[in-house]
Amino acid sequence: MNLKELGNRLEIDEEECREFLALFKKTALAELTNLTQALKAQEVSSVERIAHSIKGAAALLGLNEIHESAKRAERMAQMNRLDEIEADLQIIRDRIAKIEEVLERRS
């Protein structure tokens, strides 16, 4: 992932892209924490809701992998198959870690 490329795609400049990504990362990390808690407590509707939110935000920034994973997690929650979510959660965590790297590189 390249800040410049992403910025071009979204038709915003690099600085703006950085800011948005940082905000996305911050929000998503908090949401992931909540989601993990909800998962542990087997709160299906909470898991669904949080997955839906992450999905939407990812779509905004064109982060397709995160978007697709969140989409799958939402569907699993909907069908009450919470045990099948872990894989997608991991993908999301990984992608966010990547974003963190990119953000740190420049600063």
Place this chain on the structure above:
Amino acid sequence: MEWEENVLREEEGPEKMKKILVVDNHPLMLKFMSQLLEKEGHQVLTAGDGLSALDLLKTFRPEVIFIDLIMPHIGGDKLCQIIRKMPALKEAYLVILSAIAAEQEIDFLSLGADACIAKGSLDKMAKHILAALERSDQKDVFLHPPQTIGLEEVYARNITSELLSVKKHFEVILNSMAEGILELTPEGKIVYTNPKAISLTHQTEEQLLSSDFINLFQEADRQRVQEGLMEVLTSSTSNGTQMNGPFKLNSREISLHFLPLPDENERSVIVILTDVSEQKKMEAQLLQAQKMEAIGTLAGGVAHDFNNLLMVIQGNVSLMLLDMDRTHPHYEMMRMIERQVQRGSKLTAQLLGYARKGRYELKRIDLNRLVRDVSEAFGRTRKNITLHLNLSKDLFPLEADQGQLEQVLMNLLVNAADAMPEGGDLFLKTSNVPAHEPQSACDLPKTRDAVLLTVSDTGVGMDREILHRIFDPFFTTKELGKGTGLGLAATYGIVKGHGGSIEVESEKGRGSTFKIYLPASAKGSTQRPSPFPPKTKSSGTVLLVDDEEVIREVGEKILRVLGYEVLVAKGGLEAIELFKQYHDSIDLVLLDIIMPEMGGGQVYDRLKEISPEVKVLLLSGYSIEGEASKMMARGCNGFLQKPFDLTQLSQSIQEILKQP
């Protein structure tokens, strides 16, 4: 699309600064939109949910508002509707941002919105948003047909449609429930209402949403409700709090059930409102019925024994009076005792009347005569009241218990007189109410003729509060010691016991009118002799049957004094034995109705077997419903209510002996 937008761009002049509000629950969207719009030179305020948006809108008047459809704490759709009802924002341009546009036909026009943009990636959204801003200036340019912008760029999302269908399930349930449901933020603001809650609170949805829950209740209840709410909000393991109250909401009584609703970030509360008004009413009625039942049973039990002991007092006094004349130093005191005995027996009569238990003897009554007699006796005691009688000549025949009707009329007269302490006018009227004429307050079936007795006074009258309670037992407006609170209760019981109904009209300062409807009968007549002729001595043999020793003693004494030969029996069996032996010389049997081993009824039947022409005078403390009437119907010759005095006994016996 591109072409269109280029054209628009060319035409645009310097952009006017707009005031814009963005409402979305994701901080990323808010940041993006703020930056985008501020770059264009506009003033942007943001809000994370409907509630905060409404807060801002109290002082901020934006020209354009972007609203995310799916948000907690008042969803986008409700927010739109509320905003559309606010006069200050009439001209505002509302744009809905929708992540679910692909799944659902968003009828944004019906929500009151002017446009709808499907959420997508930043670049695409930027375009649509700016385009929407353009259009906000040209209100009369519509897309034909109105459609969601950016729809073709959104991926179909199956999951979301399932989410939506589940939501619809819940909506159907919530909309049809008999309980009201509200959702509250931790600050106690309402963010969701179902239709029942709306109807219970008598407010519109727009008024309720974002208002304070606590304000729905009256001052006196607010503290308690707040406490219930706090308990659920602060307790970490709460399963909910039930508050039965009931709390007053408009004219209904409701109970509250608070349930915690843990959210990701904070704790909301669900409140279930249940209308318990009907239940409370029924509970009150049941309580009332139980009270009446209890008093009735008590009254019945007490009355019998009480009247028997009064009989003994009366009996002895009568005997003593036989040896005195007016000049005797104790004469007045004896008479006083007699009067008090009568009073005591009237009190039990009231209780029995109220309990509808003393239904003694139904026979044909001349109502006009009764009214004349009672009002005459009454008039003698209250000289400052003017009585006006208007008695209809051909009244329908009436069957009733003479004594009880006298009691009823007396009660009404006494009340009327008490309402006019300085004196006044009392109007008594009797009239017919034929079957098909309107009879109000009617328990009486409309197919029966009825007789109407009206008692009107020009006294102080009663207000609504009092009117509601006048028939309640022990309710009185008179001072302590002056009123027992039983008069009207007894009256009500007696009237009802006769199958009639009673109505009151009254206005404070204008006097009161009582109307008593009694069903007419269709049978023949016997008269009870008027109450006041002299006592004379007589002869004959009487068999006295009573299970109480003191009654037998006093009774025997009295009868002897009156000149009769007396045979005494302790109970049914002894009576039958004696009768078998001496029935030829026995002229009359005085028979107590309530006896342990063998009831009066049974005894009577056996006596009749032995001698069919046996004459029987029934005595009783009280009779169980209609027992006396039944026996009278079977051929008993008379009935005497304890306590009776010498005169009454003598008179009754003579009456019967006179008959062939």
